[in-house]
Amino acid sequence: MTAGMTLADARARIPDLWVETADTRGDAALLDAIAEDCDRISPVVMVDPPDGLLIDITGCDHLFGGEAALRLGFSRRMQRAGLHVRTVIAGAADTARALVRFGRIAIVPPGGDVQAVRSLPVAALALPDLQHLTLLRAGLKTIGELADRPSRLFAARFSEAMTLKLARIQGLADPSLAPRRPIPALWVERRFADPIGRNEDAEAALAELMSELCSRLREHDKGARAVEASFFRTDGAVRRIAIQTGRPVRQESVLLRLFREKLDALTDPVDPGFGFDMIRLSIHSADSLASLQESFDGREAELNEISDLAARLSARLGAGRVIRFLPEDTHDPDRATRAVPVAFDPVASGTWPTPAAGEPPMRPSQIFRPPQHIKITLVEAPDGPPRRFTWRKKEYEVKRAEGPERIMPEWWRAGAFDRTRDYYRVEDSGGRRFWIFRAGAYGGNTAPEWYLHGMFA
Amino acid sequence: MDIALGGGMTRGGLHEIFAATMMDEPSAAAFTITLALRASNEKPIVWVRQDFVGLEMGEVYAPGLNELGLSPDRLILVQARDGPDVLRAAEEAARCSSVGAVVVEPWGNPKTLNLVATRRLSLASMRSEVPLLMMRAGGAPIPSAATTRWNVGAAHSTCLEAEAPGNPAFTVSLLRDRSSAPGRKWVVEWDRDRRVFKDISSAPSTTLSGGMVSLPVSRLPEARAGTG
Numbered sequence: 001m002t003a004g005m006t007l008a009d010a011r012a013r014i015p016d017l018w019v020e021t022a023d024t025r026g027d028a029a030l031l032d033a034i035a036e037d038c039d040r041i042s043p044v045v046m047v048d049p050p051d052g053l054l055i056d057i058t059g060c061d062h063l064f065g066g067e068a069a070l071r072l073g074f075s076r077r078m079q080r081a082g083l084h085v086r087t088v089i090a091g092a093a094d095t096a097r098a099l100v101r102f103g104r105i106a107i108v109p110p111g112g113d114v115q116a117v118r119s120l121p122v123a124a125l126a127l128p129d130l131q132h133l134t135l136l137r138a139g140l141k142t143i144g145e146l147a148d149r150p151s152r153l154f155a156a157r158f159s160e161a162m163t164l165k166l167a168r169i170q171g172l173a174d175p176s177l178a179p180r181r182p183i184p185a186l187w188v189e190r191r192f193a194d195p196i197g198r199n200e201d202a203e204a205a206l207a208e209l210m211s212e213l214c215s216r217l218r219e220h221d222k223g224a225r226a227v228e229a230s231f232f233r234t235d236g237a238v239r240r241i242a243i244q245t246g247r248p249v250r251q252e253s254v255l256l257r258l259f260r261e262k263l264d265a266l267t268d269p270v271d272p273g274f275g276f277d278m279i280r281l282s283i284h285s286a287d288s289l290a291s292l293q294e295s296f297d298g299r300e301a302e303l304n305e306i307s308d309l310a311a312r313l314s315a316r317l318g319a320g321r322v323i324r325f326l327p328e329d330t331h332d333p334d335r336a337t338r339a340v341p342v343a344f345d346p347v348a349s350g351t352w353p354t355p356a357a358g359e360p361p362m363r364p365s366q367i368f369r370p371p372q373h374i375k376i377t378l379v380e381a382p383d384g385p386p387r388r389f390t391w392r393k394k395e396y397e398v399k400r401a402e403g404p405e406r407i408m409p410e411w412w413r414a415g416a417f418d419r420t421r422d423y424y425r426v427e428d429s430g431g432r433r434f435w436i437f438r439a440g441a442y443g444g445n446t447a448p449e450w451y452l453h454g455m456f457a
Numbered sequence: 458m459d460i461a462l463g464g465g466m467t468r469g470g471l472h473e474i475f476a477a478t479m480m481d482e483p484s485a486a487a488f489t490i491t492l493a494l495r496a497s498n499e500k501p502i503v504w505v506r507q508d509f510v511g512l513e514m515g516e517v518y519a520p521g522l523n524e525l526g527l528s529p530d531r532l533i534l535v536q537a538r539d540g541p542d543v544l545r546a547a548e549e550a551a552r553c554s555s556v557g558a559v560v561v562e563p564w565g566n567p568k569t570l571n572l573v574a575t576r577r578l579s580l581a582s583m584r585s586e587v588p589l590l591m592m593r594a595g596g597a598p599i600p601s602a603a604t605t606r607w608n609v610g611a612a613h614s615t616c617l618e619a620e621a622p623g624n625p626a627f628t629v630s631l632l633r634d635r636s637s638a639p640g641r642k643w644v645v646e647w648d649r650d651r652r653v654f655k656d657i658s659s660a661p662s663t664t665l666s667g668g669m670v671s672l673p674v675s676r677l678p679e680a681r682a683g684t685g
Contacts, residue, residue: 305555306501306533313535313546321536325519325529337519342533352523352530357650360614360624361524365490366483366515394480399613402621427622431611432480455515457487457525457625457647 024050034083035180037236040278041074043184046093046177052100054093054177063191067107081236090116092171098124098143113171118144125165131158143169184228184282186220188212195234195275202231202276207256209281214252217286223248225285227255231270232278239270243315244343246307248287254308261315307342314343326350332410332417333453334369362405362425364435364454371451374436382442385424389436391452396434400427404438425456433457469586470604471579475593477610477628482514482594485609487525488627489560489590491647491654494527496588497557502527503550505535507543509564510594525625526649531557540567544574547589551578554585562592566599575601598632606633612644615657624648626657 001010011017027050035053038045041064044056057070064070067089078085090096090108095117099105102124108116117124120143122135134157140146146154147170151163167173188209196202206229217224228242243258263270314322319341326338327350355361377395378388385401403424410416419439427433433456440448472492476485493502504517511517519529535550537543540563547561559582563570575591579602582589591603598606608630614623623646630642645654 302500302555305553309503309550309553309556310533312549317535317537317542317546323534323536324532325534327520327529333520337529339534350530352520352528355524355526355649360617360622361521361649363521363524364483364515364518365487365521365525366511367518367521368515400616400620400622402617402619425622427614427616430480431613431626431628432484433611433614433622433625454518454521455483456521456622457484457491457627 027051032180033236034078036238037077038074039181039230039238040232040280041070043181043187043280043282044179045181046179048097052097054097056093056177056179057089071106090171092168093175093177094165094168095171098169114147117169118142118147120169122146125162125169127158127162127165131162134158182284184284185286186213186216186222187280187282188216189278189280191278192276195272195277197272197275199270199272202270202272202279203260205279206259206281207252209279210252210256210259213281213283214250214255217250217283220286221289222286223250223289224255224283225249225287226283227259228282228284229259230280230282231272231276232280233272234274234277237273241266241270242284243311244319245311246343247304248289249308249311250289254311258311258315261312265316310342314341319343327352330410330413331407332413333363333367333407334417335410335413336363361456364433364456367435367454368452371437371453374450374452376450385426386436386450389450389452396428396430396432398426399429401425407437423453469583469588471575471582471589471591471602473591473593473598473601473603473606475596475598475606475608475632477608479514479595481610482510482592484611484625484627485594486514486562486592487625487647488609488629489562489592490522490525490527491625493558493560493588493590494525495652497531499531500555500557501531501533502558502560503533503535503556504560504562505537505543505546505550506562507537507539507564510562511536513564514594524649525647526652540564541569543567544569544578547591548578548581551581551587551589552585554587556585556587558588558590560590560592562594563596565595566597570596570599572600572602575603579603603633604635605631608632612657615646 001013007019031047031049031051031053035045035047038053038055042055042057042060046054048054061067061070064073071087071089075085075087086100088096088100088103088106090099091110091113095108095113098117098120099108102120103116105116122140122143123132124143146166151166154166155163164173168175190205190209196205224245225248226242226244228240231239241259241262243262245258249255310322322342323339324342326340328335328338330336372391375390376386377390379386385403386398388395388397401424404422407421407423409418409420420441421437421439423435423437425433425435434452435454435456436450436452438448438450440446442448474485474489476482506517517534522532523529535546537546543561543563544567547559550556550559578589610628612626612628614626617623625647626644628642628644631640643656644658646657648655
């Protein structure tokens with residue numbers, strides 16, 4: 001039985017064959033789960049669909065006692081999970097990819113890539129069927145035979161892509177690979193011979209890692225903007241917790257506090273299960289501190305304190321809940337301001353208009369999104385403000401009014417309101433000031449509707 | 458009144474502000490913001506608000522605050538899901554001495570808001586000297602460690618030409634004050650340009666005549682000026 005065989009053929013050979021429909025989605029999910037688990041070997045893991053994984057172990061193998069031990073350990077781990085895997089360690093991604101499917105070598109010694117792929121069949125190049133067939137007809141059966149000939153021959157006969165593939169498979173050119181997770185700028189990790197199951201231990205390990213990370217940051221003269229802690233459980237599950245700061249930080253106490261806030265606020269706490277066997281801290285975004293020297297200028301220190309406070313609150317409540325407002329250039333009251341998370345943008349400032357001296361506020365201090373429907377119970381003139389209106393089952397008597405202020409729909413924007421609005425500022429008999437509007441006009445196709453949009457001070 | 462309020466509020470401490478009725482929440486909130494504005498010494502203001510207040514009485518609208526005199530650049534809004542989150546965030550903010558003032562607005566009477574909680578907040582605020590103004594939208598007074606307790610409602614503005622509503626006006630009464638007798642009441646108007654409250658108590662508050670009242674800042678007992 002081989003892959004790609006038709007079902008009828010297979011049944012002919014094995015009459016009582018068990019047949020299952022291919023579950024490509026399930027396979028992809030499994031592959032992704034394995035990739036997640038492989039993150040413990042190295043943070044640079046790439047999925048090579050449909051059934052392969054590429055792990056960049058540059059500089060990682062010594063942690064596992066050498067390449068051979070790493071390979072063996074990995075295979076055993078997979079076996080325990082009920083998976084049979086073939087693994088190859090080679091100098092280049094495509095070399096390993098070809099060898100694992102067509103070769104018999106497990107570990108290619110450094111610099112041996114060209115030699116290792118010589119005996120592989122040309123099928124290892126994964127060329128289009130027609131090109132593959134042409135090569136076979138020309139009597140070229142192995143990669144070695146191709147490599148012996150000048151590459152411009154193939155470039156002319158086939159395509160540049162083919163010669164590139166040939167160079168890559170020999171480890172002579174590096175393909176651009178897309179890791180499944182962003183590669184951290186800097187990371188530190190700790191492996192535990194005995195998995196740790198107590199949260200206090202995990203926290204202590206986190207603190208140690210943090211101090212290591214911060215000293216690395218000092219070496220590079222950088223500050224962290226985004227840090228991620230990954231907790232690797234023995235059963236393969238990985239839990240990741242990320243924090244963000246508004247300014248580059250490299251004080252362990254500040255970063256640790258952010259993590260504590262975040263961990264405290266989790267609705268589903270980090271569960272050690274049978275224990276963590278590895279914890280990694282990685283920095284995904286770092287900025288140089290040069291621009292933010294730790295000055296003794298009071299203003300600077302104040303800004304930093306505010307930024308740290310915002311980062312702590314964001315870690316606890318979520319970045320979208322700690323916000324500041326920027327002005328937008330539009331007449332649409334619903335779009336006149338934009339909320340931005342402080343954690344991402346601590347110093348952003350817009351130019352807010354200076355209110356005209358002596359004028360009362362023309363915009364409410366609180367606004368209803370969406371505007372609330374009100375019922376008009378008494379109007380004097382059809383085009384004027386109402387004299388009485390009902391909102392939430394209570395009637396309000398208008399004593400003073402100003403308007404209308406006409407706001408036209410911004411039809412060129414998606415999602416803008418579609419009827420001209422006439423806004424009125426009104427004050428009721430109790431002194432409360434409302435911002436109401438009429439959508440549409442009398443005498444049109446549809447009757448106008450009244451809404452309460454905001455409340456003034 | 459300005460001097461009295463300003464002097465009384467600039468130092469750390471917890472101050473409670475109640476809305477006369479639910480419908481007065483926007484007025485009370487705006488009054489609180491103007492107090493914070495005066496007490497904050499040009500530093501950032503942190504406003505911690507429970508989500509439900511926004512749903513019920515309207516979300517914070519930056520252009521409107523700008524017109525009250527608070528540049529939105531100085532405002533950090535913290536939206537909290539529930540009472541415990543509100544109190545926790547408020548305490549955190551009140552501990553940070555770089556903050557100018559903290560406005561905290563839970564909804565109703567959260568279970569965790571009790572005498573102990575208010576004492577914690579009050580202590581945090583005293584230590585950092587960051588005034589903490591607690592807006593109690595839809596809440597009933599409970600025993601608390603607050604230094605002062607206010608009740609704020611909307612008041613008729615002194616109207617402009619053509620019966621147009623004028624500057625923000627509030628009915629303010631002092632329900633409790635640690636250092637002097639409570640029970641005083643003012644009607645004040647907020648003058649954004651000068652950042653002061655003007656006392657308009659003696660003007661007939663229900664007037665529709667449109668006359669512009671311009672009263673001097675009234676002299677209230679100076680005793681309040683130095684109290685914390």
